[in-house]
Amino acid sequence: MYVTVPNEFFPQAGKPIYRQRQSDKQSRVKERALITGQTLFREGDRADYVYEVVSGVMRLTRVLENGQRQVISFGYPGDVIGFPRNGRYHTECDVISAGTVKMYRRDALHSCATDVALHKFLTESALEEIALMQDHFLMLGRKTAKEKLASFLIALMNRAGTPLGQYKKIKLPMSRSDIADFLGLTTETVSRTVSEFRHKNIIALDDAHTVIVLEEDELLKIAYSN
């Protein structure tokens, strides 16, 4: 089995594949290749498409007037991103890790005239998104730096971790400041907390962007006990 704890960031982890749309092969769905650093859409752009991440990792952000940034979420394969509001995107989407996305015309969200299954898929995804974000509120509002980081690593491990002997390896394609802006911390605090986990032998680092989880139980305890 896959998901052992409430997975706040990536609730789809370990889900059956019913969200994968098999019918896409025959119906011709446009795909688009994306390179690292590219911007898929900006806040305020007219939202002609809703995207499903096929591969790669995306970052969704909002910016305050004063330049403060909040990372809303990271888009992993299977995630649907770019839900519009009043026909426009309300976040910016940047490509953290090269990949491809499927493009669905926006009207598929509102009308089931053309494709009933697609419509249902997209509305379900929107509801999923709401639930997911509600979970993240708990995180931002109430958790300490340690709890936040532990939760984040667990979520990422469940979603995108790869086995490494008896351990699990996590690739962190995003920067420390991305993580900080996602968790409502500073880069320094993220870095310090990572170091703390490392010194306690809960995790090990291959490099700054590759984490090996040595003591999953300990991470779980930190994330959810207090």
Next chain:
Amino acid sequence: MYVTVPNEFFPQAGKPIYRQRQSDKQSRVKERALITGQTLFREGDRADYVYEVVSGVMRLTRVLENGQRQVISFGYPGDVIGFPRNGRYHTECDVISAGTVKMYRRDALHSCATDVALHKFLTESALEEIALMQDHFLMLGRKTAKEKLASFLIALMNRAGTPLGQYKKIKLPMSRSDIADFLGLTTETVSRTVSEFRHKNIIALDDAHTVIVLEEDELLKIAYSN
């Protein structure tokens, strides 16, 4: 004009009435009266209905294992609440202030077979909800106690404020701890910050649950300048 600033909590403030569904009078939509303290639904309940608040104020909360509580949002007239995930509610909904709700069968969310306009209304509301929550992330992640409270009061004023001479009056039907759990603070900090605003003559209190906004500009400055 009504809305002068990005309204994080209640983005519908000052919106035209296109979200009000005129057709409901002829089609018979079930309504339900609610008394203060009542629980409309609980986390995990099967979500047979999606609700639209007609009058009164609702509180949507999630609870952690350890008893910590996060107030996800307050439901004011015009808000749609109770979006399901996998057919179940993922928040608890309690009635803070007596009122009524319209009841829409859940399948109206997924299918436009029965009522196209209703379906569109509900999916639009869901997208609206997503945008709204993203705004709230900025709040929880990055703002100070003063900024949080100022933003909250402004949002409430725009959404539900009533004129009082040259000033605006805000009824706060929720408790201090509800506000705290919404903003990711403690009751003590909320109380202290309210007192601070009061001593600086930015606001005045009729009683603990009735705020008069004396210096709207000052509140705005606090909420959005820094």
Next chain:
DNA sequence: CGTATCCTTGACGTGCGTCAAAGACCGTGG
């Protein structure tokens, strides 16, 4: 190989949480 960016670590200050106690308010029953 050089430069810009990212990450880490240290020292320090402070905003807000914690603990505690004293009003204020509200409903209930005598």
Next chain:
DNA sequence: CCACGGTCTTTGACGCACGTCAAGGATACG
């Protein structure tokens, strides 16, 4: 009508987790 207990709000004292400022080390890219 007043007495009384419970809950909610306010205020104070104190400590700590995390932000801020600063500098050195690692990594990536041209």
